[in-house]
Amino acid sequence: MKRETVRRTLRAAAVLLALFLLCLLLYALRPPCLILSSTGYYCAGCGTQRMIASLLQGDFPGAFRQNPLMFFLLPLAGIYAAAxxxxxxxxxxxLWKSRAFLPVLLVLLFLSLLFTLLRNLPAFSFLAPLPTLS
Structure with missing residues (x-):
């Protein structure tokens, strides 16, 4: 393997490891949602920590129930980072320099905003995360 390829591989592995460690740190610290605490409304990410906890216990239906959007977006983000x-x-x-990147990003932003709006409406309360048991 060429020296430059080895360096690039090590750099890419270091970045992926740093992202993974950052995710672990956020999961361990479990910071409260600033949007929920300041407005009383659920954001697109509310319930993600409990979703991850359910996934770690093998409870896939429970994880999906906590945050259906992130249930699909987080694995896609991991695949994107690996790609x-x-x-x-x-x-x-x-990939972020490709023509399709901006439209895909805008669609994901729209879906996140729509999900945020819907999960705060009474008719779509099933999209809200389950309450904590503390």
Missing amino acids: EAVRYVGKKRP
């Missing part, structure tokens, strides 16, 4: 790392190591153009 970017592979492209970086292979010296290929990053």
